[in-house]
Amino acid sequence: MSSGETAGRMLSYGRSLILWVAWVMLLVIWLATLMRHLDRHDSAPLLLAVTTVALLVLLSFAEGMELAVADLLDKDASQVSDRRTRDLLSAIQRRSGFFFAQRQVFVVLIVSFASLATSYDWIYVPFYGETHDSSVTFWFSLCFVTLTVLWFSQVTPKRLAVANSEAFLGYSKFVWTAIRAISLLGLPGPTDQLFALARRIPAFRHERMLLPSRSAHYNTSAHLYGFALDKLSTDLSIGRSGAATVRKKFLILFLYGRHAHVYGYVDTNSVFRKPPVITLKSMHVLPTPERLESMTGTLDAIFDEDTSVLNRLGLKNRISEWVGSVEVSIEESDWEGNGQHAIWLIQGQPLPESCWPEAEDDMPVRPLVAFLYEVEAESDTGAFAEVDGCYMWQETIGLPCREYDISIVSDREADLGIAIRECRVALVGPGTEIPEETHKLTRTAVSGKDRMRVIYPVQGAEYSLLWWEFKREPESSW
Structure with missing residues (x-):
């Protein structure tokens, strides 16, 4: 941790300590004032104080419940394990407008009640005595209610x-029972007319149209399927006479199920050496x-084989413990010419179940497995198909994927230059090009960087690159 971060944390702790001391002092004044009232046989302030505490507890659950419902509103209620909670969520999902409107009644009533219940004609300050100054009692009520409600009934829940x-x-x-009970008063009713009037403002006449983010789609698909291709990297190294080496690196996530096979393939327009x-x-x-993007840094470290980060996180490489085998076969391609199709099959103990601790069978969420492997294939002359005087590479993203990157370079011994001519992204069949995705890939191709990268590529889309090869001019020496 840097000195700046340490100083910032110490400042935050110091500020919090001062606020806690101030709140405890206000609490002592409040309790002393209540005891003073009891000494004078006035029990009403104490009854109001007990009622206020009970209402603040209710407010805490009502405030936290608002965010809980907002987070779960678009979720499938059948996923909830507890039956009563599942039924409650289903009921609120059917009446979400009713829930949010009636819940707000608690906020207004309870905060107003707490403010009025702590507004005293006088307060008793220990070691000082009673003060009847209206400005002092005003600021006491404002500060005490604000800090108490903010900390205990708002932010924390x-x-x-x-x-x-x-x-x-x-x-x-x-709280749902209390909301339905208080709805009998119909206090939010007049807001129907106010809402209808406000909807006449042009900005609110139409509902929004915002699609889920790519990360949300990836996250949902991965949890739905139980597996995902977190990251795929492809390196094409072109040698003399059109020979090539293809290196592919896969990071696959297994979230649940019994996955005993990993399958893949690579094609060449010539033959494999x-x-x-x-x-x-x-x-x-x-x-x-729940959200896979929260562990992006860890997954990147696994993909990059950054042992320093992995050791710091306490992550152990368990590939030596996994019992499995690898099979590779080569078939003649259906393409014209001498094309070949190489298929690999990695099979062994089912993932992720074989890695789950037996002693933790009752754990609500089982751990996932991140499986990293690499493929290297060498092809003879004419490795890539020619299209309109260019060479082409095609790759289909068959699984939910977080990141796909590709590079095309010539090896050190080949006096070849590479120039990207065109990028295409389309689904299978004519007329299925995805212009936005094509633009994203093209933008990375012309950025001057060695690698072309797409974050959250489209599942099922075929990513195609077309490039020219040219003879480099020998460098002049002076």
């Missing part, structure tokens, strides 16, 4: 709801998050 919305909703079941070499690089067991 909402952060808990964000941490685990399903669990918080389960603890908040009783030898069967492709498959290298099993690593296998790591990781906690399964």
Whole structure:
């Protein structure tokens, strides 16, 4: 941790300590004032104080419940494990407008009640005595209610709801009963007319049209299928006379199920000099998050084989513990010419189930497995198909994928230059080009960088690159 971060953290701790001391002092004044009222046989302030505390507890659950419902509103309720929580979520999903409107009644009533209940004609300050100054009692009520409501009934329950919305909703079941009861008063009713009037503003006449993000689509697909291709890297190295070496690196995630096979293939327009070499690089067991993007840094470190980061995270490479085998076969391609089709099959213990600890069978979320392997294939002259005087490489993204990158270079001994002519992204069949995705790939191709990269490529799309090869002029020496 840098000195700047340390100083910032110390400043934050110091500020929090000052606020806690201030709140404790206000709490002592409040309790002392209540005891002073009791000494004078006035029990009403104490009854109001007890009621206020109970209402603030109710407010805490109501506030956290709002964020829990907002987070779960678009989720399939059948995924919720607890039956009562599942039924509650289904009921709220059918009446979401009713829930949000009636829940707000608690916020207004409880905060107003707490403010009025702590507004005293006088307060008792220990070691000082009573003060009847209206400005002092005003600031006492404002500061005490603000800090108490903010810390205990707003921020903390909402952060808990964000941490685990399903669990918080389960603890908040009783609030739904209170919401339905208070709805009999119909307090939000007049907002129907206000809402209809406000909808006349041009900006609010139409509903928004925003699609889910690419990361949300990837995350949902990965959890739905139980596996995903987190990252795919392809390196094309072109040698003399059109020979080529293709290196592909795969990072596959297994989230649940029994996956005992990993299948893949690579094509050449000529013949393979030898069967492709498959290298099993690593296998790591990781906690399964609801949002896979939260572990992007860890997955990048696994893909890059950054042992310093992995050791710091305490992640062990367990590939040596996995029992499996690799088979490679070469078939004649259906293409015209001497094309060949190499297929590999990695099979062994089912993933991720074979890596789950037997002693933790009751754990609600099982860990996932990140499986990294590499393929290297060498092709003879004429490795790539020619199209309109250019060479072409095509690759289909068959699984949900977070990142796809590709590079095309000439090896050191070949006096060849490479110039990208065109990028295409389309689904299978004519007229299925995806212009936005084509533009993204083209933009990375003309950026001058060695690698072309696409974040969250389209599943099922075929990514094609066309390039020219030219003879480099020898460098002049002076």
